[in-house]
Amino acid sequence: MMSNIKYLDLYYAAYGSNMNLEEMKKRCPDAKHEGTGTIEGYELLFCGEAGRAYLNVRPNSAKKVNVCLFKISENDLKSLDEYEEYPKLYGRSKCDVFMDDGSIKQAFFYEMDTKYDVMRPTESYYKRCEQGYIDNDIDTLYLKQALEKSTK
Template identity: 90%
Template sequence: MSNIKYLDLYYAAYGSNMNLEEMKKRCPDAKHEGTGTIEGYELLFCGEAGRAYLNVRPNSAKKVNVCLFKISENDLKSLDEYEEYPKLYGRSKCDVFMDDGSIKQAFFYEMDPSYEISTPSESYYRRVEQGFLDNDLDTRFLEEAYAKCKR
């Protein structure tokens, strides 16, 4: 019998935490629940030039692909530390429209709105891209976010 204390909490990952190898290291207790979308948001790279990270911002015409994880208390602490919560990212609630047709309530991290659209490092982009590939997700939204930071 496991002594892991799971929260009745689902985490919707849209950036480097979709990379399953990285997520396993960061949150070893997390259970991958599948993929879906959150509606009314778009992906953008925000931060300093060469050090920008994926973020979501409201846009009623867009949606964001996510991986859903059920997480433990230890996972939440690890995620908060990794995401520099609450300094860099805050937490927001959302409905995740799962690919299997179900809807799950979850949270995601949303960057402080004072950060501007900017370019990521090549290595960060590749880690995020791997997460899309790990989950058989279309990289189109990621490519669109990258194109916006190059304008």
């Protein structure tokens, strides 16, 4: 049986709450989980405003960010854009994802507008992100470091 779902050429690299597989399935029901990897030259930070801080990545040549890669449909992209408040809160950037299986895939990710400062997230948002790391069997070290930076 052929599917009518049209998938995009690029993959989506999730690094925050969209790594949480249960949430991602609700948000983007057509998404296909392609595995995990890293994007290089970025660091993970919580940014935003008081009471509204989310995971973000900022350029840092000495760092890397763990991601979960999804192949998505056009409907999924619309849903993600709405969830990420694109283009108001987050923009889209392209990257190479160095997959854990040794391959390299081109993808896009959401990058928060630079006007937002490092800020502490709510406990519930942090827990949703942490579950995504657990879902994908990724060490939570970088997530914990991002939280530590948000308290300073």
